[in-house]
Amino acid sequence: MKNSITPRFIFITLAVLAAALTRFLPHPPNFTAIGGIALFAGAFIPNRILSLIIPISVMVITDAIIGFHNTVWAVYLSIVLITMLGWTMQERKTVGGFVGTSLIASVLFFFITNAAMWAVGFWTSEPLLYSKDFGGLVTAIDMGIPFYSYNFLFSQFVYGGILFGLFYTVKVWKPALVKVK
Numbered sequence: 090m091k092n093s094i095t096p097r098f099i100f101i102t103l104a105v106l107a108a109a110l111t112r113f114l115p116h117p118p119n120f121t122a123i124g125g126i127a128l129f130a131g132a133f134i135p136n137r138i139l140s141l142i143i144p145i146s147v148m149v150i151t152d153a154i155i156g157f158h159n160t161v162w163a164v165y166l167s168i169v170l171i172t173m174l175g176w177t178m179q180e181r182k183t184v185g186g187f188v189g190t191s192l193i194a195s196v197l198f199f200f201i202t203n204a205a206m207w208a209v210g211f212w213t214s215e216p217l218l219y220s221k222d223f224g225g226l227v228t229a230i231d232m233g234i235p236f237y238s239y240n241f242l243f244s245q246f247v248y249g250g251i252l253f254g255l256f257y258t259v260k261v262w263k264p265a266l267v268k269v270k
Contacts, residue, residue, distance in 0.1 A: 090215075095265065096223040096263055096265040097133075097265065098258060099132055099264060100256070100263075100266055101129075101130075101134060101256075102204055103132040104129070104252055104256070105126050105129070105130065105143055105144075105147065105252075108122035108123075108126050108129075108248055108251075108252060109122065109123075109126065109147040109150075109151060111248065112147075112151040112154075112155065113154075117240050118236065118240055119236075119242040120241070120243065120244040121169060121242065121244060121248070122151065122199065122228060122244065122251075122252070123144065123147065123148060123247055124171055124191075124194050124241060124244060124245040124248070124249065125171040125193070125244065125247075125248030125249030125250075125251070125252050126143070126169075126248070126252070127144040127168045127169075127171035127194070127247070128145060128171055128172070128173065128174060128178075128187075128190055128191065128194060128249050129175065129249060129252040129253060129256075130143045130144050130172055130175060131171070131172040131173060131174060131175015131176045131178070131179075132175040132176075132178040132179055132182055132253070133175075133179075135179065135231050137176060140172055140175065140176070141168055141169055141172050141173075142194050144167060144171075144172055145165060145169065145219075148161075148164065148165060148168060148212045150159055160202060160205040160206060162205070163201050163202045163204070163205030163208075164202060165197075166201055167197060167198040167201045167202060168262060169199055170194075170201070171190075171194040171197065171198070172193070172244045174194055174197075174250050175190065176191045177190065178190060180252070180269035187249065187253055188246075191242070191245040191246055191249055192242070194241075194245055195231050195239075195242035198228065198241050199233065199237050199241065199259050202233070203230045203233035204226060204229060204230065205227050205234070206218060206219070206229050206232075206233065207219045207226045207229035207230075209226075219232075
């Protein structure tokens with residue numbers, strides 16, 4: 090059996106765990122490392138199933154402490170899709186690729202989580218916030234704009250930049266981080 094505990098695996102695991110702790114620090118809404126973790130995991134963990142499990146596990150564990158909400162499924166879906174965006178960077182990680190996927194991740198998160206606020210009225214007993222038609226969906230997206238405040242986008246660049254940058258900085262001193270297998 091091949092040893093899967095490599096310096097690369099240890100570094101990625103420690104980086105993800107450290108970044109996960111940002112969910113417990115005081116922060117503006119949606120300004121945590123979770124989007125950066127998802128993109129980083131997708132880009133640097135070659136096993137796609139494991140790359141999905143890690144950011145979702147971070148969310149489930151931290152949500153178990155912080156608390157769940159009725160649109161958590163939309164956040165998890167967003168994290169899965171952001172991780173999958175990271176897969177597009179596995180073979181070639183560039184600054185342009187990082188910027189592009191971070192922008193897409195931010196917009197994806199915004200639309201999915203705000204559409205969830207519209208959709209939640211379909212199957213819960215909560216009062217409807219928006220009408221059950223396309224106009225209600227548009228209103229839900231529109232009402233989310235003030236909450237967007239670019240926090241997820243900025244956190245994606247800040248924390249994603251730290252994770253990606255730290256990986257490339259540390260690999261100078263520990264070239265074994267480059268080895269995937």
